[in-house]
Every structure is written in C-alpha cells, then in structure tokens.
Amino acid sequence: MSAIHGANELPVSAPQERGDAARNRLLLLDAARMLIAERGADAVSMDDIAAAAGVGKGTLFRRFGSRAGLMMVLLDEDERAIQQAFLFGPAPLGPEAPPLQRLLAFGRERLRFVQTHRDLLLDANRDPDSRYSAPFAVMHTHIRVLLQAAGSTGDLDAQADALLALLDADYVSRQLLERGRSLDTLGDAWDSVARKLCGT
C-alpha cells in the first residue's frame, strides 16, 4: 500500500483551497467509515458517501480517484493507527509490556482489526501484491522481534509466518463464518500457538 500524503503536502495552492480540501477529505473519510460500520462495505456506494458527507460526488472522485482508491486510503489509515499502537502505544500492545504479553495482545488486537476491516482485507487478499504489502512486512518483523525477545529459538521467520497465517483475513473470515468460531476462541487459539512457540 502506498504512503498517503496529508493535505498539507499537496502541490502549491491557495491556503483557503488547501483548508477546504483537507476538511472535505476528513468529512468524506468519516462518512465512509460510519456508513461501512453501519452496513458493511459492499452496501455503501460513492453516492451514499458524498451525500452523508454533504460534499459533491465530483469532489469525492477528485479526492480519491475511485471507490477502490477511497477504500485503500481507509484501510491504509487504519493500518497506520494499529501499527502506531503496537510499536509505540501503551501496554499491553506497546513497548512497556513484556514481549510475550505484547505478542498475545497483538494477536487479539489484529483479530479485531481483521473483523472490522474484513471486506477491505478480503479484497486486498485477491491481489498478492497488496496481500504482502507494507503492513504485512511490518507485522512479520514485529512478531519475529517479539518471538526472539520472548525467548523463542529455531527458525523465527517461519514461526512468524505460521503465526501470521492465523490472522489472515481469508482464514479468520472462514473460521468466523463457516466454522462458527468466535473472535475470542480465535484469540485463544493464537495465544496457544504463540505460547507454544515461546516454550511457555
């Protein structure tokens, strides 16, 4: 996923125009988030989003290019927020907690993230390039570092890949919808495998 530049990094334009653009961007993203949370991504059209934000549809397309473009921005912003939380946030996700506790908290937090962003992540999974994009690499490194700090030995890359597979959107979605499992039991399962790999 490419970096999304903030409104203040746009090319030269009058201050007022930049302010409007930034405000419209936030209005549109908030409206999209709210509608998706209410109805699921599939049931939300660009018309709905423009109307809910009180912004013209032309502005919506100028700002995000396409529906897919808007969805990528939403996912990208939330991926950044979760990264911020597990790299720099408070315990138990962040660096003040002991490594095994952080690892277990990361699994449960990511499962919640996958449930919330299921539709967008499933779309992203259809394309190997976006499936294995920057967030995937950051999560792999994070898990690998925590495994090592928690005292795991052996092939830590393979262990991180195996653990990450339990947080994959297709896998989680199938467990929730077809196997009737809950987010809590999937969290317990991640917990069990992670503890096993750390030898506790």
Place this chain on the structure above:
Amino acid sequence: MSAIHGANELPVSAPQERGDAARNRLLLLDAARMLIAERGADAVSMDDIAAAAGVGKGTLFRRFGSRAGLMMVLLDEDERAIQQAFLFGPAPLGPEAPPLQRLLAFGRERLRFVQTHRDLLLDANRDPDSRYSAPFAVMHTHIRVLLQAAGSTGDLDAQADALLALLDADYVSRQLLERGRSLDTLGDAWDSVARKLCGT
C-alpha cells in the same frame, strides 16, 4: 474437488468402446503431465496435448470438458496419490514410522508436491472453495493426528492450520521466487516449527 470416476464406471457402452475411452484417457493424461513437466502449465495448449497423445482434439474435449477440467483431473489424481502415500504408504511418510518422523516427512513431501503442481495449485487458490477443498481437509486432519500422536498439547487445530500455512502454494511460491529460498530451506523451516510444536 469432485471424485473422478474410473473409465470402468462409465455408463453402459460396448466393451471395446470402454477400452478405447480408458486408453485415450490415460494417453491424454500422460501427455498432459509430460508437457506440463517440460514447459509449465501455462505454455501447454489443448492442441499440444491432443497432438502429443496422438488423439483428436474433439476426443480431448469430450473426455475432460475444458482445459480447466483436464487440469482439475490431473491435480485430483496426484492429490490422491500423495494421500495414499502419507496415509498407507511406506515409512517415513506412512504409518510404520513414528509420528514426528511422519510429520517431518509429510512437510517435505508436500513442499515437493507444491513445487511440481505450482501453477495448478495457484489457480485453485484463487477460489476459496477449491482452496479449502477435500485435500486441504485431509491434510489438516493428518497433521492434527500426527501432532497429537507426537505428544503436542494445546490447540491442535490452530497448530495444524499454522503448519499448513507454510505449505500453501502462494506462500511457497513467494518464498521460492521472490525470496530466493530453496525447497530444502523451506523443508528445514517446516521441520523447525513442527518440532517446536511437538516440544522436541
């Protein structure tokens, strides 16, 4: 993947006709296998297969419906052969070997299978129904049973899922082609995670 009926289960027809149909089926499958092994599935056309088998293209389509149909039959037959080997074959894959040894042998055998059938398995992965079809369920159960017999405790389903992820065609393909890893190092990685889960 649906069960493929042998030629002798075809509807009523003259014995000679049945014999010809069975012979043509084998000729066509052998020719397809040989050409795919030589050139990769993408470079093999239905014309090539009919010509190599010395059989008319009409017969080829009558027998398998479509190129996709033929590919499914090839994969299905090879899936059955590998299942036969790990369920009932000789050690180290089969039941005469101790469970951990069988588990380690299974990982390496499946990695070879994935490399050989990469194109067909990657195609199958694009469709969640064929991704999680019968062979996937059989492998999951096999790994789960071996983990238990080898003394693993905890959530064995999650452990089996995590191990299976390391044998997934997309994952293996990416490790081989983009990460420059070899089948041997992937086998060592599987080995390391499997041993870890069994506590050895």
